[in-house]
Amino acid sequence: xxxxxxxxxxxxxxxxxxxxxxEIERGAIRxxxxxxxxxxxxxxxxxxxxxxxxxxxxxxxxxxxxxGIEFLDxxxxxxxxxxxxxxxxxxxxxxxxxxxxxxxxVADIRETEGRLGPMVFIVAETRYTNxxxxxxxxxxxxxxxx
Amino acid sequence: MATQTYYEDLETGSELPSLEKxxxxxxxxxxxxxxxxxxxxxxxxxxxxxNALPGVILHGALKNAFLGxxxxxxxGELGWLRKLxxxxxxxxxxxxxxxxxxxVTKKYVDGKDHxxxxxxWLENAKGEKTTPGTATVVLPSRAAR
Numbered sequence: 001x002x003x004x005x006x007x008x009x010x011x012x013x014x015x016x017x018x019x020x021x022x023e024i025e026r027g028a029i030r031x032x033x034x035x036x037x038x039x040x041x042x043x044x045x046x047x048x049x050x051x052x053x054x055x056x057x058x059x060x061x062x063x064x065x066x067x068g069i070e071f072l073d074x075x076x077x078x079x080x081x082x083x084x085x086x087x088x089x090x091x092x093x094x095x096x097x098x099x100x101x102x103x104x105x106v107a108d109i110r111e112t113e114g115r116l117g118p119m120v121f122i123v124a125e126t127r128y129t130n131x132x133x134x135x136x137x138x139x140x141x142x143x144x145x146x
Numbered sequence: 147m148a149t150q151t152y153y154e155d156l157e158t159g160s161e162l163p164s165l166e167k168x169x170x171x172x173x174x175x176x177x178x179x180x181x182x183x184x185x186x187x188x189x190x191x192x193x194x195x196x197n198a199l200p201g202v203i204l205h206g207a208l209k210n211a212f213l214g215x216x217x218x219x220x221x222g223e224l225g226w227l228r229k230l231x232x233x234x235x236x237x238x239x240x241x242x243x244x245x246x247x248x249x250v251t252k253k254y255v256d257g258k259d260h261x262x263x264x265x266x267w268l269e270n271a272k273g274e275k276t277t278p279g280t281a282t283v284v285l286p287s288r289a290a291r
Contacts, residue, residue: 028180031179031180032180032181034176034180035173035176035177035179035180035181036177036180036208036211036212036214036215037167037173037215038211038214038215038218040215040218040219042218042223052223053223053224054223060211060214060215060218061211061214061217061218061227061230062207062210062211062214065181065183065207065210065211066180066181066182068182080197080198081185082206082234083205083206083207083234084206084233084234085206085231085232085233085234085279086206086207086210086230086231086232087229087230087231088229088230088231089228089229090226090227090228090229090230116198
């Protein structure tokens, strides 16, 4: 008998968030690169990046974590949360000035008995699309609640 | 920019240049600010311990970023990171060295793309793999130049 994942909770599988659009700021890319300690000029230095094949700065692979995406709230009584992992697929670069529209979907919710008692695995699938309707990034994130 | 690696330079089993990181509590606060993830287990020791943790722990997403850096360094300016997957199996705490490593598991040509698949991981000072993952890059080919 599942402790947290009731039939009511399972109905959330497949539901999608409202699309939200974010403007990608050059300073935010730089601050993110600095915070993760990545000196790659593609993420830090417009002058150098302009001479690269990208023609300018681009965002580092996990920059999208900083956009403040709120994955759909799955209301269960488990109070603790851990980040279980992410899968990313990169199709096109994200650049300063881009308008990125984000839609997140609940792909899966399941409960298992873990080391710390019942654990709920929530998988969110997020699509990042730019102002030219090009899909840039696909992300699958697993959150563990217990 | 760093030296470019080409598809022909690699064999199955080739090791990627490793990346050493020495995260501090300061970096966790900096990452919290840059990412907007202010969950207290990453900077408030009392809060972390009250939540059955040994102390503050690294953001999973920061570890993901370290493995991202491993791969974008490896891909170089002419390469492209196509896929990156990580699993958070073990916790890492600030104040200890962690090293990002990887090796080539498969290489093949897919249409015009020269594709290299890798097994990647973060290992702690004890040599334990806390954060295993996989990555796929498209690299330039010397033949196609």
